[in-house]
Amino acid sequence: MATTKTRAVGSRARRHGLDWDALAQAAECLKTLAHPARLRMVQLLLSGRYTVGELAEECEIQSHMASEHLRLMQRCGFLTSVREGRNIFYGIAEPHLENLMRCIEGRFGRPGR
Amino acid sequence: MATTKTRAVGSRARRHGLDWDALAQAAECLKTLAHPARLRMVQLLLSGRYTVGELAEECEIQSHMASEHLRLMQRCGFLTSVREGRNIFYGIAEPHLENLMRCIEGRFGRPGR
DNA sequence: TCGAAATATCGGGATCTTACGATATAATTA
């Protein structure tokens, strides 16, 4: 999973955007985001904090699946979590997610909204 | 792969960003983008057109693998391709990719650049 | 302390992805 190859810079594109390590990291994060339930969770969490159960209900999945999705996103540093009594509230830790979701909504959102 | 479920809108988040179909579509596209070689190809192609062989060399993969990656991205409508003699030149078809890559570079690019 | 509620983890089976070698197709040149 940790693709840590050292790559020579090709001929036509010197210093073109991200280096290979950054690309591998970015790919990991995109893969983590690339699931409808997880996208939905991010979308919801950008508007405030939610418990696991609430997210599960919104996404219509079992709560232990929500837990799993949240674990994956937390591993990428996307989320915060705070326990309050029996509940655990999740929130957004990665500020860039807002821009990214805006890009995605710009591409996939219906024009009439 | 075609997750076409009809989902009820939950309680706390009415009309929150994208609906389920759009999320599934977005997830597909993100998954397609979520590979270091494919990200690199998009990065390169945003600066001009490239042949399969050039892309393969830049990404240090075999050209038949480049071909495969390009096929996946074309299936999402990301790319254009034009044959010229023996070569096939690929380019960017989806204008939103530029914004998306900027978001990604904003997150993963080194601060000093 | 016991039971219930909320969340997390484990083990497994089905499905998908990835990269490979081999092969096929298309266009060019000898």
Added chain:
DNA sequence: TAATTATATCGTAAGATCCCGATATTTCGA
């Protein structure tokens, strides 16, 4: 036509992902 170059496709095996049921863990209330 035959050989060469560029690109695409096929079959496949290893590995990853997804979702499930079952089971743990943590916290609260009776």
